[in-house]
Amino acid sequence: MQKNGPVALIFHVLVLTFVLAPLVIICLVAFTPENTLSLPTTGLSLRWFKAVFEHPDFMASFWNSIWLATLSATLAVAFAVPAALAISRYTFPGRDFLNALFLSPLIIPHLVLGVAFLRLFALLGATGSFAWLVATHIIVVTPYVLRLVLAALSGLDRSAEQAARTLGAGEWTAFRRITAPMILPGITGGWLLAFINSFDELTMSIFVTSPATVTLPVRMYMYATESIDPMMAAVSALMIAITAAAMLVLDRTFGLDRILVGQR
Amino acid sequence: MAFLTLEGVSKEFGTFTAVRDVSLTIDKGEFVSLLGPSGCGKTTTLQMIAGLVEPTEGRISLDGRDITREKPNRRGLGVVFQSYALFPHMTVAQNVAFGLEMRRVPQAERTDRVREALMLVQLSSFADRYPRQLSGGQRQRVAIARALVIAPPVLLLDEPLSNLDAKLREEMQFELRRIQRKVGTTTIMVTHDQAEALSISDRVVVMEAGRMTQVDAPYRLYEQPSNAFISSFVGKTNLLAGTWRRNGASSAVDIGGVLLEASAPEIAAGTPVTLSIRPEKVLVRDAGAGRLEGHVVSRFFLGSQWLFTIETPLGTMTVSTPNQGGEPPAEGSRVGLDWSPADLRVIAGTAAAA
Numbered sequence A: 001m002q003k004n005g006p007v008a009l010i011f012h013v014l015v016l017t018f019v020l021a022p023l024v025i026i027c028l029v030a031f032t033p034e035n036t037l038s039l040p041t042t043g044l045s046l047r048w049f050k051a052v053f054e055h056p057d058f059m060a061s062f063w064n065s066i067w068l069a070t071l072s073a074t075l076a077v078a079f080a081v082p083a084a085l086a087i088s089r090y091t092f093p094g095r096d097f098l099n100a101l102f103l104s105p106l107i108i109p110h111l112v113l114g115v116a117f118l119r120l121f122a123l124l125g126a127t128g129s130f131a132w133l134v135a136t137h138i139i140v141v142t143p144y145v146l147r148l149v150l151a152a153l154s155g156l157d158r159s160a161e162q163a164a165r166t167l168g169a170g171e172w173t174a175f176r177r178i179t180a181p182m183i184l185p186g187i188t189g190g191w192l193l194a195f196i197n198s199f200d201e202l203t204m205s206i207f208v209t210s211p212a213t214v215t216l217p218v219r220m221y222m223y224a225t226e227s228i229d230p231m232m233a234a235v236s237a238l239m240i241a242i243t244a245a246a247m248l249v250l251d252r253t254f255g256l257d258r259i260l261v262g263q264r
Numbered sequence B: 001m002a003f004l005t006l007e008g009v010s011k012e013f014g015t016f017t018a019v020r021d022v023s024l025t026i027d028k029g030e031f032v033s034l035l036g037p038s039g040c041g042k043t044t045t046l047q048m049i050a051g052l053v054e055p056t057e058g059r060i061s062l063d064g065r066d067i068t069r070e071k072p073n074r075r076g077l078g079v080v081f082q083s084y085a086l087f088p089h090m091t092v093a094q095n096v097a098f099g100l101e102m103r104r105v106p107q108a109e110r111t112d113r114v115r116e117a118l119m120l121v122q123l124s125s126f127a128d129r130y131p132r133q134l135s136g137g138q139r140q141r142v143a144i145a146r147a148l149v150i151a152p153p154v155l156l157l158d159e160p161l162s163n164l165d166a167k168l169r170e171e172m173q174f175e176l177r178r179i180q181r182k183v184g185t186t187t188i189m190v191t192h193d194q195a196e197a198l199s200i201s202d203r204v205v206v207m208e209a210g211r212m213t214q215v216d217a218p219y220r221l222y223e224q225p226s227n228a229f230i231s232s233f234v235g236k237t238n239l240l241a242g243t244w245r246r247n248g249a250s251s252a253v254d255i256g257g258v259l260l261e262a263s264a265p266e267i268a269a270g271t272p273v274t275l276s277i278r279p280e281k282v283l284v285r286d287a288g289a290g291r292l293e294g295h296v297v298s299r300f301f302l303g304s305q306w307l308f309t310i311e312t313p314l315g316t317m318t319v320s321t322p323n324q325g326g327e328p329p330a331e332g333s334r335v336g337l338d339w340s341p342a343d344l345r346v347i348a349g350t351a352a353a354a
Helices: A006-029 A047-053 A056-089 A095-106 A110-124 A130-154 A159-166 A171-200 A203-208 A216-226 A230-254 A256-260 B042-050 B092-102 B107-120 B136-148 B166-183 B194-200 B218-223 B228-233
Strands: B002-013 B016-027 B031-035 B057-062 B078-080 B154-158 B186-191 B203-208 B211-216 B238-247 B250-255 B258-261 B272-277 B283-286 B292-301 B305-312 B315-322 B334-338 B345-348
Touching: A006 A230, A047 A056, A047 A230, A056 A095, A056 A130, A056 A171, A056 A216, A095 A130, A110 A130, A110 A203, A130 A171, A130 A203, A159 A171, A159 B078, A159 B136, A171 A216, A171 A230, A203 A216, A216 A230, B002 B042, B002 B186, B016 B042, B016 B057, B016 B186, B016 B211, B031 B042, B031 B194, B042 B154, B042 B186, B078 B136, B092 B107, B092 B136, B107 B136, B107 B166, B136 B154, B136 B166, B166 B194, B186 B194, B194 B218, B203 B218, B203 B228, B211 B218, B211 B228, B228 B238, B228 B272, B228 B345, B238 B315, B250 B272, B283 B315, B305 B334
Parallel strands: B031 B186, B031 B203, B078 B154, B154 B186
Antiparallel strands: B002 B016, B002 B057, B203 B211, B238 B250, B238 B272, B250 B258, B272 B345, B283 B334, B292 B305, B292 B334, B305 B315
C-alpha cells in the first residue's frame, strides 16, 4: 500500500475533522446536565436522554420512523430485486427508460418531490395516511437498493445459476437457492441504505406527514424551530448511535467495502 | 446405436450465425471432443445440448426422445462449466448433493452417493470445505463429481482444463479419461487445445466458423486432415502450395518446378493443392542423400527431440528428429531431407496463410 505524503496526510485529517467534529460535539453536548447547549459541560448526565424517553411525542415519532423505514426499505427491496433482475438480464424495449425511472428520485430535489406529492395527495384526497407516507418513502429509497442489487448482479457469474438449472432446479428454485444467496450482500446493503435514508428523510416528509404520522426528523425540526435545548442533542446522539450500530452489524456480517465499493 | 443425435442444428444471435447446420451422432459411452479455435461455435453447440441455449433450427434427440425444446432441468444432463460454477455459499458435499436434493433422493442414499462421488474424484477428505478453500484442480474435480453424481446419460464438459496450469492439465486429462472409463458415461468435451482433444477422445469433431469440418478418430484426424486448416491446427505441419500433376500411374505435386511424388486418387490433374508434411515424418540425412537439399537455419533441443528449421528450395521447413544421444547437424550445415511418399498429404485448394 502506498504511503501518503505529509500534505495528503494533513488534508485527510482536516477532511475527517470537518466531517466528524460536529457529530462528536453533538454527542458530547447530549450528556450535559445544563439547560442549554453548552460545551465544555460541567459534568456528565443522562437527564436529556431521560427527557427524550419521557417525551410522548418524540417516542411516538421515533417508533413511527422505525416502522416507516423498515416497511419502505423492505418493500423497496421487493420492487428493486425483480427490477434489477429484469434490467440486468434481459433486453426489452424501454429497459433504459425503466432503469432511469427507478433511479430518477436520486436527482429530483426532495423539496420538489414533497410539494408534488402534497398536491397529488390533495387531489386524491389521500393526505395524512401512513400508507401514503410509506409509498413516498419507497419511491425515494428504491434507487439505493436498485443500484446495489444491480452492482451485485453485474459481478455475478451466471454459470452457477445455469449449473443449478442443469442439476434439476426450476427457475424459481435456482434463484432462491443459488442466485439470491450470492447477491445477498447487495440486497442487505441496499436494504440498510434504504432504511437509513428513510429514517433520516426530512425535506420531503415535512410536506407529506400529517399530525398523526410525524416522523422523528420532522418532529426534531418542528421542535428546533421553537426552542433549542440539549434534548435535541440527545435525540441526535441516539440517531447517530442507531445508524452506527446498523453499519457495524453490516460490516461484521458482510464487510462494508464489499457492499459499498463492490469488492469481493 | 445412436444415443445422442443432432440434426441440422443452427443457432443465430441476431444477424450472427454462431452454429450452422451441425449434424452429429454420438454412441453410448463414447468420448467425443468438439475442437476448434475460439468463436467457432463449439461452446454454443454444447449449450444447445445442455438446454441453456435454444437452437434456431434443427433437432436434438437423446435416446430416441426429442429434447430440442426441453428445459435444462428436465434433461438431466451433467454439465461441467469452464469456470466450474461451484456454489460459493455451499460446502463441497452440499454442492455435490444439490442435484440429488433436486431429485428428492432420500437423505441416507444422498449421503452415500455424495461419498461415492467424492471418492471417485479423490476428494473424500474435502467434503466440508468451501469452494474458496480449494485449489483450481480440486474445484474442477468437485464440478465433475457434482455433474456425475446424478448419473447423467450424457456428461458435457466446457473447456474443463483451460483454467489449470500446464502440469496439472496433463494430469487431469488422464484423470478425466480414467473417470469416464470407470463410469462409462457418454461424454462431450469442448476444447480449443488439440493435444487435449487428441489424447483423451474416441472421436474429435473439428469446428470452424460455426461449421463441422471433420469428424474422425484422433489418429485419423492427425494423419488424414481434410483441409489445410485442420492439418495446421491439429499438430504441427509444413504446408507447401503447389499444383497436382498426373502422368499415367505416377502422380506428384509440382512446387515451383520440383516434383514430389505423392498420391491422392480423387484430385483432378492441374488443380492447385496444398502439400502437408508433418515435422516428425521428415528424416534428416547427410548432404547429397534424400529427396531434398537444405541447410540448417536453427536447431532447438527439446529434451526428447530436436527441432530444426531448415531452409530448402521449396521454402522453410520445420523438422523434428528424436534425440538419439549424439550431436545432430550444426546450424549452417547442409543436410539432405528424406521421407516416405505415403507420409505426404495432398489437400485440394490453397492454404489460407497458416
